[in-house]
Amino acid sequence: MSLLDFARGPALEAAMAVFVFGVCWRMLSLLLLPWARDKSVARAGAPPALLGATRSFVRHLWPPRPLAPGSLFVTVNGYVFHVGLAVIVFGLAQHILFLRGLVGVHWPNLPSGVVSAAAVVTLASLLAALGRRLTNPVLKLISTFNDYFSWFVTVLPVATGLVAVSHLWAPYETLLAVHLLSVALLLIWFPFGKLMHAFLVFLTRTETGIFYSRRGAEI
């Protein structure tokens, strides 16, 4: 079995199994925890729970004005690489074909040049994020292996994908295999590291939104 056969077959299959297993496990074990009933009396004019949660979610899309100047870089840079990653994952024809194999649906792809440009910008943005983490004393102090490894497994597929699409340095079968293996690594790490925020963010923001809006606070 060649490296590419291994990557396309058993490696991705095993990684997807770990990913789905881990996400289901973590989400359910959180959702089914005993919830403490909020015994406080709702403040007059407090919005219904769902509305409060939605408002909080929308408000969190941009930092509040007093905090904005200090967190502008983090916010903008965060948007750049998140949007970039979405363009790469959902815009490249090869990725759509991969997803079509999994879920059966597909959509039109973006021109490869646009996706490659997005990948370059995303890489630069991720490097900037790492630079900030390494140079900001507070951020550096609170950073753990989880942060660095999550960054690494995110950067790796972007970098290897860009090289594969550009057919640089090595035969395409090797580049594609390495790229697929890097995706497998990302999928395996995803549920157990900080990348799980892609799912957990909805849970935590909803919880916080409901909690505070009931008390009349807008956060």
Add this chain to the structure above:
Amino acid sequence: MATSETIGEELVRRGISRRALLKYSAYLATLMALPPTASKAIAAALAAARRQSVIWLSFQECTGCTESLTRSFSPTIEDMIFNLISLDYHETLQAVSGAAAEQARLSAMRENRGKYVVVIDGSVSTKDGGVYSTNAGKTNLQVLEETAEHALALISVGTCAAFGGIPHAHPNPTGAVPVSEIITDKPVINISGCPPIPEAMAGTIAYLVTFGKLPDLDHLNRPKAIFGDTIHDRCYRRPFYDKGLFAKGFDDEGARKGWCLYEVGCKGPVTYNACATLKWNGGVSFPIQSGHGCLGCSEPDFWDKGGFYRPLSASTGNPAAVVGGAAAAGIGVGIASALLVRRHKLDANKESKS
């Protein structure tokens, strides 16, 4: 039979001019990626060389490789190749049959001991002693071992001989293996393809005859001159690939506009062969030009790579079953862990009350 006549003498006898030989030599030099100056040397070497004794063995195969060579639309090449070699044994092409045919093989082996080349098409059955493919009362395995013993070199023609091919495809009921797995003490050149490009066979044999040595080979023992680039590297649809313009079917607008066939399963990016440059039927076309993606037929295990129409970037596993099973397991463990926490909390509450 191998003849003592030189190739030059043979060509003269057949009325082939020196000019034709020079043209052919120039073609060979180009084909085998040699400098243009090599063509004169090739012509001189070919004219002086004796015709190479070749024993052609056909094992588990479909005769497509022989068809490819003999039905080549380049009669010059076809003629030339048979002028370069003395084909002492070929079950499909020889006139004799039965004991006389076997005798021809044995006497060619005797007379050209250590100098003959064995060309093989077809894989070798090894299961149950190789009984699934026999000829003249002998298994292919026995014939191969016997014939290869005093050979100069072996040429595995076609993907079956080179990598096992279709007989080797899962579940491989005959225990088919490539020639190189059986013969490990002699040089084995692989000219893969299903079938291989006739010029690749002719060029390799001519190189052997001319230079008396093997051409440069890749990691799968294929001549680099033919198998140095992928189909994708030389594909005329490549600009569409680079732009992200893909045909979604065999008769949609993209297909009619000649867009890239990646989405319909083309394996060109991982297939090393010269189809896109040498083409087929005298340079008329090749599969991609005719509207079908490359099957990757010159690569090992091309039959078992997840399907001809499955795009290269798609997983070859069974995601539905795997994802379904993993989700069920994850949900089960998630519920169990939540229940454990609940029970733990209940116990803690009871303890604090008592």
